[in-house]
Amino acid sequence: MTDLDTGTTVNVGRVRGGTEPNVVAGHAACDIDVRFAEDALGQAVEDALKALTSDDPEVTITLSGEIEKPSLARTPETRAMFARAAAINAGLGAPMAETRSGGGSDGNFTCAAGVPTLDGLGAIGNNWHSPQEHILVSPLARRMALLRGLILTYAGTRPTGDLS
Structure with a gap:
């Protein structure tokens, strides 16, 4: 989702999950940082993240959080x-x-x-x-x-x- 031409970056920072090294993780989570030059670009990334689904019916994806700051537009x-x-x-x-x-x-x-x-x-x-x-x-x-x-x-x- 990163598009350097538009100044949009999507960075999966912290990733965590599971309970033990030798056990299949029952859950996982990540923190995503999105930066954008125009509000519409940030909204497009948010919409794309909300639309993520899994091919595995036993896996669900839940998105929480929201855009916290509008862009600093060049008016x-x-x-x-x-x-x-x-x-x-x-x-x-x-x-x-x-x-x-x-x-x-x-x-x-x-x-x-x-x-x-x-x-x-x-x-x-x-x-x-x-x-x-x-x-x-x-x-x-x-x-x-x-x-x-x-x-x-x-x-x-x-x-x-x-x-x-």
Whole structure:
């Protein structure tokens, strides 16, 4: 069900079941993580998972859970906000690249509510959620200036053409 072209990933993470190594398992379970770029893609995966059946009449498949977060959609308003952020960042002497992540944040909910939303404006780093997770100190001041510029722009306290 994974389709990298659409940004859809389906990952069977934890798998568990049975009682003893030498006994045919009477039950098994797995945890499935689904990431998607558009809500319709997530719904299509959920529908496909709900439609799973077994060829063995003695085996049943039960799906529980649901999609917990909507997608972080690229709306025209969000694209305009990104262009503004890129302009501010360019004024600070650094390029800004748009990327996509399979993760989710509270921004997914604000975007679904119709609020233009940018995510990932915090610290720059790598190896998130691992013992090697780290941030780079040198870009912190620039990131703070970018956030300040966005806040001042959208709070309406300065003309949008002023990047200082």
